Structures are given as structure tokens and as C-alpha cells.
Amino acid sequence: MSLVPVLDDDEMKPEARAVINEIRDVRQTDFVNNFWRVLANDPAALKRTWGSLREVMGPGTLDPLTKELIYIAVSIANGCEYCIRSHTAAARARGMSEAQMMELQSVVAMASETNRLAIGLQVPVDDVFKGLPPAPASSGD
Structure with missing residues (x-):
């Protein structure tokens, strides 16, 4: 309620x-x-x-279906049933197939799993992902 x-x-x-x-x-x-x-x-x-x-x-650089798929993914991550359902309906109206829905679910699930692993293990972010030059190679010291 x-x-x-x-x-x-x-x-x-x-x-x-x-x-x-x-x-x-x-x-x-x-x-x-x-x-x-x-x-x-x-x-x-x-x-x-x-x-x-x-x-x-x-209208923007992303097509309407892609925007709806992103909205669904974020809604899944946030656990918002209302938004999952309303934006799934919108995505279906924009042509989302059942195969696309299942693939989206797999991507969200995989991202959730790897996010939790990276967070839990406190994996340091590679310099290249930060836009920094790579660290110099170790001289064997």
C-alpha cells in the first residue's frame, strides 16, 4: 500500500x-x-x-529501447519492482524480445556478481582504467 x-x-x-x-x-x-x-x-x-x-x-544519442534497457537494469540493481515492471512494459512496446530480456537479466546478474567480488576483495583499479599512464615495470628489486 x-x-x-x-x-x-x-x-x-x-x-x-x-x-x-x-x-x-x-x-x-x-x-x-x-x-x-x-x-x-x-x-x-x-x-x-x-x-x-x-x-x-x-531523443538523444541512445535509442529509446537502449534507454529502457538501462532503466530496467538500474531498477533491478535498486530492487524497484514498480520500475522493473513499468519499464519492461515500455521496452516491450519498443520492440524488446524475450531473448533480449533474458540476456539483459544475465548481464545484470553477472555485473552484480563481479561487482560484489571486486568490492569484497578490494581489487585496486588499474591505472589504465583511470586514464593514467601504466606504472613502470618492476626492476626486479
Whole structure:
């Protein structure tokens, strides 16, 4: 259960309703999901978040499907069921296949495993990965 109400349109302040209507217009749908309806409890947060999401997920150098795949991967890492499900639906709408979904899951799982190993073992970062010149070879001392 949400910590604050999932608002119907008629329960929203006018500022929130204006953002919700913009979401409908941009997405060309009458459906507005619960994420936005919960954020509508704070019209300023709703407007700010919607504006940022439109900018980040809008046209850029990454294609829309790649952006959704990244969003899913981060949502998996953060354990956000809502975002995993909503962005999986968006990725499927943008053409993600089941094979791509399974490969994405494998990459996320492998990255999680190797991240934990590197963190746990405190592996020092190679200079080349830091953009530094390689350390001089040992003279055998």
C-alpha cells in the first residue's frame, strides 16, 4: 500500500492535474500510472520529475529501447519492482524480445556478481582504467 494516496484526477490540485494532462498528451493515452498519481500529492515534485524524465528519456544519442534497457537494469540493481515492471512494459512496446530480456537479466546478474567480488576483495583499479599512464615495470628489486 502506498504511503500517500493514489489520487484520482478529481482529487488533484489544479497544478498536478495540468501535469497529468500533459502526460496523457505526450504519451497519447488516457492511462496515467500510479507512479504519477502518487507524485500528484506534491505537484512541484510531480512537475520536476516529469520534466526530468521527459528530458532524459527523450531523443538523444541512445535509442529509446537502449534507454529502457538501462532503466530496467538500474531498477533491478535498486530492487524497484514498480520500475522493473513499468519499464519492461515500455521496452516491450519498443520492440524488446524475450531473448533480449533474458540476456539483459544475465548481464545484470553477472555485473552484480563481479561487482560484489571486486568490492569484497578490494581489487585496486588499474591505472589504465583511470586514464593514467601504466606504472613502470618492476626492476626486479
